[in-house]
Amino acid sequence: MDTRKSFALRQARSHGYRAPAPIGMGVGRPAPTVFASGALHALARGHEHPACITLPERNCSHALADLEENARLAEFEAAIKGGFDAIVPALQEIAALGLGEDFARRAQEIAQRRLGFQFSQAVLERAWVNGPEMGLLFGEATFAALESAIARFSQQIRAEMAAGQSLDSFLVDCGFHAVSISTCSDGRLKGLFPFILRLPSSALVRRDAFAGVLFDIEEDVRHWESAELRRFREGYPTMADANTRYLKVAVYHGSSVDPSHEGCAAHGSNINTAIEAALERLYQFRLAIENAFCCGASTDLLLIGVDTDTDAIRIHIPDANGDLSPHRYVDNAELYKQTLGLDRDQATLAVYEAIRAASNSDGWGRGEGMPHDGMRRLIATLLINNMSQIEYVGQYHGGWYQDGGHAERFIGVGNGFQEVQIRNLAYYAHVDTVEEGAQHLDIGIKIFKKLNVSRHLPIPMVLRYRYDSRVPGSRDRVVERVRRVAAAIEARYANLLDQGLLILRARVQDRPLGSAIEEVDLG
Template sequence: MDTRRKMRYLRQNAAPPASMVPMAQRFSVSVQAPISASGTVAEHPACSTLPQRSCRHPLTNLVENDRLARCEESIKGRFDAIVPLLQELAARGLGRGYVEDAQRLSTERLGFTLPEKLLGNAWVRGLDTRGLFASATFAALELGVERFSQRMRDEMQAGENVDAMLVECGFHTLNVSACADGRLKGLFPYVLRLPAGRLLRRSAFAGTLFDVEKDVDDWQATELQRFREGFPTTADVPTRYLKVAVYHGSSLDPTHQGCAAHGSNESKALEAALQRLQDFRGAIENEFCCGASTDILLIGLDTDTDAIRIHVPDAKGNLSAYRYVDNAQVYQQTLGMDADRARLAVYEAIRVAAESSGWGQGDGMPHDGMRRLIATLLINNLSQIEYVGEQVGGWYPDQGHGERFISVGDGFQELQVRNLAYYARLDTVEEGAADLDVGIKIFKHLNIERQLPIPMTIHYRYDSRVPGSRERVVAKLQRVAAAIRQRYAQLDGDGWLYLHGSVQDMPLGSVLEEVVLA
């Protein structure tokens, strides 16, 4: 069924037929509402009719939802086909023609061939399923990056509109730090619906505990560029550097499936993210005086539904844990409205939050640009709430961790999909030890308990405009790989840890270059 007919069907019917649902999802959509941690049937916070039928919100971008669904299926489907293929190969006899048959099946189902050496030696030592699993995971990653590099370049062109919107809202940089949890991996393209742009920065740290000093350095570099190049605004234009932190929790099982770095305590996750934001702004004001204008913004994410909560700053830019807009409530309250009334209701929700009394009371309304940006993010997220309703019945079936590999270093911005990778942003193992340890702990449960190894990619970007940059980055990658092997020597020695190295030029969508690790 083509996209136009599909969209028309979705508007007219309660649920799509099985032929319209991706094969990987037909068996994951729950026909009953999930059971909450209290043991009762959960009611969806945004749409009370889920999962029996989907709600239809007037501000949902149905075409974009359909595109993102196809994108997610194409990326995750390749990774999820690895284990079934290896199970089939393990069950086959290692007779004549085994290697040829294995390569044919791999090409058909995964889109690439498996290492010839591992298959050719199977008749002597048995099938090396660990090595094949890791190799296939890395090959799926490389193919995904290759195929979506063009999409990223297209997004960069579309991102010019996002950059223009940010400047119109009074911001010359949007720097977002989220938790390294893989459930936040689709934060930009899915949850917030923000394409790649020149003014966007993104990073991930366990517990959203971002590096304040590095972000202060980024602020200085940004202000210097404004002063020397006038990009994106000249130094005399009163735009601001906006730092955003994203924490997360679980509405279905808040005490077990929340942020692992904070013991699944959402209050601690919120407070830690807020403290980092305040430290960042305070560091700049203390060093460069109060004229060094920065804004901060705090966003919470329910990883079960992808509904966000935005904490609304007051007129002085201060945040409160108790002053926010819950987008699940906005979705529910605006369902029966037309598009224009729904947009006005979003702005009204921001106004009501800004005028909170009691513990959430602030000092006036945020500036117009901040209100416009918050409204944009809330409206974008309404489409994502409906996306989760359409694809998986309102709640993700993988309430906890379900990452496919650990990503160390700069990460792969071409592949931004929920629960695809656990991301540890680090320059040295010593500095990033806490993030790495959380990732290893997660994968001991996800993979080793199923007798599967831990695939870990080490990836850094270099700047081809700088002489010797690539060589220095490759040397750094080799040092990090050696330090990782030393830190997890037992796992490495027992064959449970597989490393893969790669580098990439700075421009998004650049070719992925594999680095053979020493």
């Protein structure tokens, strides 16, 4: 699209887009209400959804929404979550059987019928001693549902490969040779890629998750070095002298319905703190690159916020220098409403105009001009993709999620959970060593003490790390690493383990997405 032409068209025919009002933050400045527009406050009171004033009648549809893809994702989400949601009712039915001599057989029939698999026969056969070991059965069922979900996701990833190649070409065309996206570990962001941003798996996109988006700067610098070395040695995906950049993205979150309690746990549900922490990490990463490799080592930064009640995003617009502001952004929930009656071309032009209007913000949001054309194209694409997700939440969840808080099913630990991408399915902690990742683990344990332990259910925790089969001895070293991490977790949470309230499983997996998952014996 010719963005200059689109801007001219939009200036000639404005559809009422209003740039975000300048707001400040910190001592002596007004605090930003990042997910608290008037429409979202109405949502919190149970009135109108920000996407469509006709809910619950739901007779509107946005021109940029992909309804066919929404239907496919809804079926996919229902199938995955249904496998987990069936566990407790199945166990309740088993608990009501009584301990007759055919208990094991009847329990297996229930498991097969309701869960699609069978429990360990040995666990059922010793039930006559102290009764059914519901904690073990709950953990076993959770891990079985996870394996089924991974199998479904692996099929999906293979189907996405062609789309991923298109995404790679698009990113390079926008001027980016590598993208690293760090999100919060919160399970409500687990659907960020296939749902919220509608991005397929891509060879150029690296993903990780840390509590509070406090990503590991040193690890990101190493990834930057690897990406640059590959350009120099292989010319992939661009030559070393090509005018492309490395893009680092941070994704924070907040709640429009209950901002004081259902925001980011790592930052005490304080949206200001979450934004400041993400910005600080982004600037520290850029400074680390510049200090080590001089100012010619170009990097771009992008900050995205997600309202976990509606999945609407806010993208903070970089200025011409690549700098970001908490107060210069495009609010996609508002943009959705304002473009609802437009046709596809008009709505697309309005998206670009919104980016231009945000770049011209005054007050605390003032910047030094507009971002480069490739960045504008990327931002516009993400905003357009997210229109479908706003519509999705309206279509299939009544406008906002009923599980507005945490409702995760298990804790994932390691660096290998790219295949599992559905909202509130897992709390994910990126952990290299328990000592370094203790904060992320502790937050996950705190969440699951409320979700599971309070109901006398154990916390299922899955360790999964990737190895590189191209490197001699990589698998053996990763297996040993998994065992060390497992031992450290068992020591740190020994009280939960002794009570049977923490159940660990460990897996390793080759580097390519969709590779076979191999179980590790923890002894």
